[in-house]
Amino acid sequence: MSAGARVALFAGLLALVFAGAALAGSALDPDLDRETTSAHSPAPEAGHSTAGEGPAKAKGLAQADNGLRLVVDNPAEVAASQRLRFRLVDEDGATVRDFDVEQDRRMHLIVVRRDLSGFQHLHPKQTADGGWEVPLRLAAAGSYRVFADFSSAGEPYTLGTDLHLDGRFVAQELPHPAPTSTTDSGYEVRLEQAGDEARFTVFKDGRRVRDLEPYLGARGHLVALREGDLAYLHVHPESEASEGSDIRFAVEYPSQGRYRLFLQFKLDGRVHTAAFTREVGDPHGD
């Protein structure tokens, strides 16, 4: 007997065994099939109703979620300087056109290299076909994570995808945790932390700066990312102190590990970024 014939015979025997099992199953329990079906049918509905319940531990790890998918239109054109074009598509592949205004904008785009250097926060413009476009400069070669942060039909989304810029890649080490950070423009920012609360105070030439300008409808904007997988954390601005001189957020750290916090605030008509490393230790340890 040839090998092919042996496989065919074996497949035939298997089919008989399964057919026998199916007959035996239906003979023993005629309702088995129906029960199986009814047990499964509520699942999609349950999945939908729980989608908005309870905060997810981390966002931005997936390119598609809750029916929408992030698509970069020109990934092959990634260069040091380009116009990045992307869109959000639904399960039928149709471009989503309607977005809600969140923090003053319909689309927030965060770009950061995988080693957590080169952070950018951009506001793309919507094109006539519903897609989005933004000038993007990448300072050095490497893999970059792109997060589209938006809300559509009342549902918040943070979807992520990678862009690759060819060239010699030199990874930057994550800076050690420090209580202060200086922006490119010379502002010194102090970070105080108590549990999940992060409180930032801005200084210029040793003096506390109190007259922060509104940025995206608030006193500041915070993005927190986990080292390793670049999970995008849930961050909530907290009501300001009566003196109104610091910027407070509640940050939900989903696990132990190291995180990079990017605080942005506006002064002199410009947006300034201060970055901090936060180390979250074992809650049962030291």
Ligand SMILES: [Cu+2]
């Ligand atoms: Cu934004």
